Amino acid sequence: MKRIILFVLTNVLVVVVLGIMASLLGVNRYLTSNGLNLGMLMGYALIMGFGGAFISLLISKPIAKWSSGVRIIEQPQNMDEAWIVETVRKFAEKSNIGMPEVGIYEGEPNAFATGAFKNSALVAVSTGLLRGMTRDEVEAVIAHEVAHIANGDMVTMTLIQGVMNTFVVFLSRVISYAIDSFLRKGDEENSGPGIGYMISTIVLDILLGFAAAIVVAWFSRQREFRADAGAAQLMGRKQPMVNALARLGGMTPGELPKSMAAMGISGGIGQLFSTHPPIEERIAALQNAA
Secondary structure: OHHHHHHHHHHHHHHHHHHHHHHHHOHHHHHHEOEOOHHHHHHHHHHHHHHHHHHHHHOHHHHHHHHHOOEEOOOOOOHHHHHHHHHHHHHHHHHOOOOOEEEEEOOOOOEEEEOOOHHHOEEEEEHHHHHHOOHHHHHHHHHHHHHHHHOOHHHHHHHHHHHHHHHHHHHHHHHHHHHHHHHOOOOOOOOOOOHHHHHHHHHHHHHHHHHHHHHHHHHHHHHHHHHHHHHHHHHOOOHHHHHHHHHHOOOOOOOOOOOHHHHOOOOHHHHHHOOOOOHHHHHHHHHHOO
């Protein structure tokens, strides 16, 4: 989850910074100097939207390494590290992708995969995962992360984020232009956007950026189901992944999911921004899969 939150927040910040730079450099004024040019604005929005998304994608691996304190396993220092590297290699070969970098970091039970390209990705495993799970469960988690890489999930998320960014940039400027025109109604002396346009653009870039994050989070939750299924396929059985999810959820491995009705809408607004589905839903999806 941490890698997706970082990706989304980095994306929002990149778009906002690019938007502020565009305002300071006069690009926004050029777009609106003689009325809003929607064609030019859409081209501008596409460049800004996908530019921000791809910048975030390209820096995702170094940011993940830095933020989590990942140590890349160049030469395994013990049997556990050797086993992790060989497990990643086995699943990478099965998935027909290049061998990812393999890392380890201190932390609670977790793991992640990231990187801009399938053949130069990173799989990192926490020390807590190794201490708190059986070998089968750790293997299932690693298979899950390799499935993310094989599915091209980071690129897919980037494209989705790029589309959402484009709408954010486009809509924020159209709305800001309308607000600015209303505030300056009757003022015929000054041409071009005023301070109301600049302020509204920055505020709307942030607000609409978080609204877009809700849509991106929904897509992220769907990809988790696919990665769970991919892990079961790579292992040839689904029970280790079910057990690993149960362990992560604090349940006894093999325990049936709690009633969906019991969950209700207790997630509140936070559930809208959640990048991972509830553990119970993921277990149920795996158990019900053919």
